[in-house]
Structure formats: C-alpha cells, structure tokens
Amino acid sequence: xxxxxxxxxxxxxxxxxxxxxxxxxxxxxxxxxxxxxxxxxxxxxxxxxxxxxxxxxxxxxxxxxxxxxxxxxxxxxxxxxxxxxxxxxxxxxxxxxxxxxxxxxxxxxxxxxxxxxxxxxxxxxxxxxxxxxxxxxxxxxxxxxxxxxxxxxxxxxxxxxxxxxxxxxxxxxxxxxxxxxxxxxxxxxxxxxxxxxxxxxxxxxxxxxxxxxxxxxxxxx
Amino acid sequence: xxxxxxxxxxxxxxxxxxxxxxxxxxxxxxxxxxxxxxxxxxxxxxxxxxxxxxxxxxxxxxxxxxxxxxxxxxxxxxxxxxxxxxxxxxxxxxxxxxxxxxxxxxxxxxxxxxxxxxxxxxxxxxxxxxxxxxxxxxxxxxxxxxxxxxxxxxxxxxxxxxxxxxxxxxxxxxxxxxxxxxxxxxxxxxxxxxxxxxxxxxxxxxxxxxxxxxxxxxxxxxxxxxxxxxxxxxxxxxxxxxxxxxxxxxxxxxxxxxxxxxxxxx
Numbered sequence: 001x002x003x004x005x006x007x008x009x010x011x012x013x014x015x016x017x018x019x020x021x022x023x024x025x026x027x028x029x030x031x032x033x034x035x036x037x038x039x040x041x042x043x044x045x046x047x048x049x050x051x052x053x054x055x056x057x058x059x060x061x062x063x064x065x066x067x068x069x070x071x072x073x074x075x076x077x078x079x080x081x082x083x084x085x086x087x088x089x090x091x092x093x094x095x096x097x098x099x100x101x102x103x104x105x106x107x108x109x110x111x112x113x114x115x116x117x118x119x120x121x122x123x124x125x126x127x128x129x130x131x132x133x134x135x136x137x138x139x140x141x142x143x144x145x146x147x148x149x150x151x152x153x154x155x156x157x158x159x160x161x162x163x164x165x166x167x168x169x170x171x172x173x174x175x176x177x178x179x180x181x182x183x184x185x186x187x188x189x190x191x192x193x194x195x196x197x198x199x200x201x202x203x204x205x206x207x208x209x210x211x212x213x214x215x216x217x218x219x220x221x
Numbered sequence: 222x223x224x225x226x227x228x229x230x231x232x233x234x235x236x237x238x239x240x241x242x243x244x245x246x247x248x249x250x251x252x253x254x255x256x257x258x259x260x261x262x263x264x265x266x267x268x269x270x271x272x273x274x275x276x277x278x279x280x281x282x283x284x285x286x287x288x289x290x291x292x293x294x295x296x297x298x299x300x301x302x303x304x305x306x307x308x309x310x311x312x313x314x315x316x317x318x319x320x321x322x323x324x325x326x327x328x329x330x331x332x333x334x335x336x337x338x339x340x341x342x343x344x345x346x347x348x349x350x351x352x353x354x355x356x357x358x359x360x361x362x363x364x365x366x367x368x369x370x371x372x373x374x375x376x377x378x379x380x381x382x383x384x385x386x387x388x389x390x391x392x393x394x395x396x397x398x399x400x401x402x403x404x405x406x407x408x409x410x411x412x413x414x415x416x417x418x419x420x421x422x423x424x425x426x427x428x429x430x431x432x433x434x435x436x437x438x439x440x441x442x443x444x445x446x447x448x449x450x451x452x453x454x455x456x457x458x459x460x461x462x463x464x465x466x467x468x469x470x471x472x473x474x475x476x477x478x479x480x481x482x483x484x485x486x487x
Binding site: 005009012017020021024025028029038041042045046049050125140141143144145149150165168169172175176179205206207208210211214215218 | 224228230231232234235238240241269270272273274276277278279281282286287289290293294297298301302305
C-alpha cells in the first residue's frame, strides 16, 4: 500500500470506524435480521471508505456515516434483497473463507455476543419497530438510538426539521403503543386505556418552528 | 392557559431531545415550576422516551462482523493500489524508446566503465548492459523451479496484477545472475516491461545510488546510462537489481513497493 493510502486508511479507522457499533446497531434496526444487517453495514462501510475524501472534516462523522447507512438501506439494500437468491450462491464461498475468522471469533467470545445480537434483533422491540412506516422508524432509530439532532436527521432524510419532529413524535407514540400491545398480549402488563388515548396525535402541530413563529408574533406590538 | 401550555407537546419533546434554545429552555423550566399539568406531561414523556431508548439499544457488533469489514477494506485498498499503479505506469512510461538506440547506448556504457569501479558497480553495470534481453530460457510456471536451480532458496518476487513472463541465466563479471522478466499491462492495453536480476551479493559489494526508505527496507536508486535501476539486498544476501527501459525510477519504485519482496515481513 502506498504511504498516502495507508495514511487514509488509518484516518478512516480512527475517525469513522469508532462508530462501527452505531452503524451496525442502526443497520440491525433498519433491516430485520442479523444477516441483512451485516450486509448493509459492510456495504455502508465500503461506501464510506470510498467517499472518505468527501467527508467534511469539521462535521459530525457519526451523522455522516448513519446517512450512508440509511441511504444504502433505502437505495441499495431493498434492490439487493430481490436478488438474494443469487447472492445465496456466493455465501457458500464466503463461508469457506470465513472459516479462519469464525474459529478466531469463537475462541475470543464464544459467539456470545452473536447470540445476544440475534436475540435482541428478533425480540419484540424489533417486531414493534416493524409495524412502523419506514420514515417513522428511521426518525426514531436515528434520534433515540443514535442521538442525532433534528437537523442532522432532517439532512439524512432530506426533509424539513418540522417533518422530522412529527415523524419522530408519531413514531414514538406508535412504537410505545405497539410495545404495550405486545406486553399486554404476553401478559406482562394490563391494558392502560388512558395511555392509549394519548397515542393519537393531538390537534396542535408538532413543530418547534411553528411554536417559535407564534412566539415572534406575540412579541410584536 | 399560557402559550407554553398550548405547545407543551412540542416543547416537552424538544426539551427531552435537547433541541431548545437556552432562553426557551429557561422559559419552559420556569413555567414548569408553576404548572402541575405540564410538569406531569413532561414527566410522563420523559419516562416513555427513556424506556424507548433503553429498549432500542442493540449489542455491539461481533468481532466477526468487524473482521469482515476490515477484510473488505483490505481488498478495496489492494484494488485501488493496483488501479493507481497502472495509471502511474501509463503516465510515467517513456514514449517508445527504440530498442536499437537503447542497445547502442548500453554498449557505449558497458565499455566506458572504469576498471577500478567497485565490484558491485561493475556487476551492476554488466547487468544493466545486458538489458533488455530478447530470448527467455524459461517461461510461465517453469520459472520458479528454474530459479531454484539457478540460485538455491530464492523465490521470484511477486507483484499484484503483474505477470512474470519468464527467466534467462546470465554470467556477469564471473557471477551467476538470474534475470526475471515482468510485464505490466495497463487498462489501455499498453504493455511495459521491467526485470529483476538476482544474484548472490559478495561482502565486498558496496551499495551505490540514492538510498530510499520503503517501509522497513532501504532501496538504492540510481540511473545508469539513462536507465532507472533499483538495488535491494534481502536479509539472506540475495541482491536484486531492478531495471526498466519502459518505466521511470519513481514508477519502478511504486511497483516494488507493491511486491511481496518488501511486504512479506509486514
């Protein structure tokens, strides 16, 4: 590798790959199973590496990476999923080359975290998330899992901040309801009608800008 | 009902997501002190969001997933390096030096050497004078076993994406030299050749030329009679002399930096 190239790689590992878990976690929540999550995160990492030169060094790297994960999911992954049968053929080849890695992996952590991942992803949280429309799900994942700001999410989703807020608001309500329903179905909790009632979004629009505009109107003489 | 009360859904959400401006935050906090209904709303929202956040968390990626990602990057690096190399080779290549002119220049050079030159320089000069060679004695897969017979224990250096055409034996200044010829094909289907001359170095051989550090190794770059030559001696005392009539010293160095010869230890 040329010195420029290894410098680039080093910088990428130090600046971007520290967010690998965040990318993987997001991928887990966007897709529906560990295998798709891995495909997605691998593709997103590769894209990020290819476009590393275009990353603005003073901006939020995590937001930039999650934008790639989300866009890859929206654009590529869905299309790729259709050609899954073809890819399955290639998996046997990958399984063969992974032999060594799998061995090393089982030596260090005995697959415990893999098992955990499988369980976490197939749990009721994922089932509840699956009931949400994609836009709502993306907003909730990016905000509540990854802690991105409304503005960062708006850039990723290419929509106004107000739209992010209403998707987030409604996404959270729907998710909370779905989780409650699962819990009720499983007999963990009894139904709470008063909580259900609040899930319908109120009459007031959920948008900070609307509030701020109203404030400004009030301040004027 | 104040305007804060009217907008409590928006405000509590923005507050919990830390999106309020400092003065908005202050105003809300002041309002909460005197409004039990908004206080209760915020507390309920906080509980709900915190619970969601907690439940949404996923475990970290496994070592296997990470290792696969790193392998993908390794592959990407290798591919880009190869493509860059081809591009550079195409850019640096001398425009069609005529074989006859080069051979004539070499002859002049070979006779112009002073007899008092250090032995390595004399041998190197002789090797350069022998370049390029028309006929290969062995080609393709036969090359490696042949090289073993020429100089026991040596392995032909490998270069990503570059073909080893074959080899030919030489005797230069009384030494046995194995000459290996390589060919680079560019994306534009152009072909460039360079060669590696291998021989056992003597203790009296002095390195000459400009030292260049490549990774942990030092290579010596010289221009001998307008031909770039790069000398490298491995830990076992095998001397490698790379010469090309098609490539500049810098692109030849680029090529060498990609070889297993220099990267095996890393």
